[in-house]
Every structure is written in C-alpha cells, then in structure tokens.
Amino acid sequence: QLQLRESGPGLVKPSETLSLTCTVSGGTISGSNYFWGWIRQPPGKGLEWIGSIYHSGITYITYYNPSLKSRITISVDTSKNQFSLHLKSVTAADTAVYFCARQNPCTSCYFNYWGQGTLVTVSS
Amino acid sequence: QSVLTQPPSVSGAPGQRVTISCTGSSSNIGAGYDVHWYQQLPGTAPKLLISDNSNRPSGVPDRFSGSKSGTSASLAISGLQAEDEADYYCQSYDSSLSGVFGGGTKLTVL
Numbered sequence: 001q002l003q004l005r006e007s008g009p010g011l012v013k014p015s016e017t018l019s020l021t022c023t024v025s026g027g028t029i030s031g032s033n034y035f036w037g038w039i040r041q042p043p044g045k046g047l048e049w050i051g052s053i054y055h056s057g058i059t060y061i062t063y064y065n066p067s068l069k070s071r072i073t074i075s076v077d078t079s080k081n082q083f084s085l086h087l088k089s090v091t092a093a094d095t096a097v098y099f100c101a102r103q104n105p106c107t108s109c110y111f112n113y114w115g116q117g118t119l120v121t122v123s124s
Numbered sequence: 125q126s127v128l129t130q131p132p133s134v135s136g137a138p139g140q141r142v143t144i145s146c147t148g149s150s151s152n153i154g155a156g157y158d159v160h161w162y163q164q165l166p167g168t169a170p171k172l173l174i175s176d177n178s179n180r181p182s183g184v185p186d187r188f189s190g191s192k193s194g195t196s197a198s199l200a201i202s203g204l205q206a207e208d209e210a211d212y213y214c215q216s217y218d219s220s221l222s223g224v225f226g227g228g229t230k231l232t233v234l
Contacts (some may be wrong), residue, residue: 037223046126047162047170047213049223065222099169108217110160112181114169 002026004100004115012094012122018087022100022115023080030055030078035103037111038074038085040096048096050074052103053083063107090122127152128214128226135232141202144229146214147195152224154195157217161190161199164211164228173212174199201231209233 008020022036029036037052051064053074064072073086087094097119101111129147136142146159153159159177162170172181174190177197189200197216201208214226 039225046228047215047225049215049225052223063221066220067222101169104175107221107223108157110158110172110175110215111162111170112172112175114171117169 002102002113004102004113006098006100006115006118008118008120010119010121012090012120013124014091014122015089018085018090018094018120018122020085020098020100020118020120021082022084023082024102025081029076029081029083033105035105035107035109036074036076036083037101037103039099039101039111041099041117042093042096050085050087050098052107054103054105092122094120095122096120126227127218127222127224128216130212130214130226130229132227133230133232135234136201136204137234138204138206140204141200142204142231143201144199144212144214144231146197146199146216146226148197148216148224149195151220152195152216152218153192153197155219159190159192159197160215161188161197162213162215163208164213166210170213204233206233 035052035054038050053062076083097117099117100115102113161174163173164170177192178190
C-alpha cells in the first residue's frame with residue numbers, strides 16, 4: 001500500500017524559506033509514470049494546488065501554480081524516495097496545512113494517494 | 125476567489141438526495157478537462173471520491189455519482205447518511221497551466 005508522509009518545520013519566520021519533504025513508501029518515485037504534487041489548505045479554507053513534478057523519460061519536469069511560480073521549487077531525491085517543496089519569501093498568507101500527493105500521470109489527473117498533511121505556521 | 129465555483133454549503137435529511145455543483149469556464153471544464161471530486165472529513169486529508177467526471181474508485185459506495193456537462197460538473201449523493209457530513213471539493217485543470225480546485229462545499233446532514 002502506497003504511503004506518503006510530509007515532514008519539516010512547523011514554524012517558519014516571515015521572509016524565510018519554507019522547506020518540506022514528502023517520503024514515499026510502498027512504491028518508488030523513480031521509474032514510475034506518476035506525478036508527485038503538493039497541495040495546501042489555509043486554516044478554515046479550501047484546497048490550493050501548488051505544483052507537481054514528474055519524469056518525462058529523460059528528465060524531471062515541474063509545473064507550478066502561476067500565482068506561486070516565482071517562489072516555488074519542487075525537486076526529487078530518488079536515492080531517498082522523496083520529493084521536496086521549497087517556498088521562499090513566505091508571509092502569513094502561506095500559513096497552511098501542506099499535503100503531498102500522488103497524481104495520475106497527466107496534468108489534469110486526479111490525486112489518489114495523499115499524505116496526512118503537516119501544518120506550517122509563518123510567524124515571527 | 126476560486127476558479128471553480130461551488131456552493132459554500134448544502135444540507136439534507138438522512139435518506140435524501142443532494143447535489144453539489146462545480147461551475148467553471150471555457151478555459152477549464154468547458155475546455156474538456158476532466159473533473160474529480162474529493163471528500164474531506166474534519167482533520168483528515170482529502171479522499172478521492174469520483175475520478176474523470178463519473179468514475180468511482182474501488183470502495184466508494186454507489187450512492188455517490190458524478191456528471192459533467194458544458195462548463196459545469198455535479199456530484200450527487202443519494203440515500204444521505206450521517207457519515208457523509210464532510211467538505212467536498214471539485215478539481216480540474218485550467219488552460220493557464222494550473223491545476224485548480226473548487227472553493228469547497230460543506231455538507232450538513234440534518
């Protein structure tokens with residue numbers, strides 16, 4: 001059974017970089033056709049897709065939410081079976097529960113496996 | 125302001141049928157992109173409920189059904205049960221090169 005788990009600091013200071021890691025177990029990131037994504041949910045609000053990464057057969061390709069694109073980097077560490085999110089220059093508006101998820105292999109496809117989510121608070 | 129518009133709340137009595145709409149535009153649902161639906165219980169991760177407009181993943185009761193027409197999609201829940209009380213989200217893709225979610229709908233079972 002595929003499982004995903006987010007990890008990282010629960011508190012980040014304004015203007016700093018938020019860094020989260022998603023560890024995948026029960027399956028491998030490398031060699032799979034799936035997309036691997038990040039979604040967030042501010043307290044009491046709805047879901048927001050952040051971005052996804054996938055292997056094209058040659059290299060890893062990322063695609064990001066246009067509203068966050070200038071601040072995001074998503075990468076994969078195949079040796080650890082993990083993928084990561086880095087969001088720079090954070091503000092209080094970035095306070096949210098961050099989920100990692102596996103997406104079926106297309107940009108418009110669904111997320112069928114989710115991590116439990118991790119709350120990140122941006123505050124000094 | 126979400127790209128996909130859902131009613132903030134719906135309600136129904138046990139046994140009744142409710143529908144939740146998801147209204148988009150010609151750059152997302154109307155462009156032919158599939159719509160997916162998720163159920164989120166309090167304090168938990170979203171769970172895939174309907175994929176590709178109308179497909180139910182294994183384990184999802186057939187009380188849940190989805191449809192899509194034009195620039196909108198709908199989730200129907202029949203035979204409402206207390207355990208269905210949750211938040212429901214639609215998801216699609218937009219030609220602006222972005223995945224998009226609806227704002228979410230809170231279902232209350234009266």
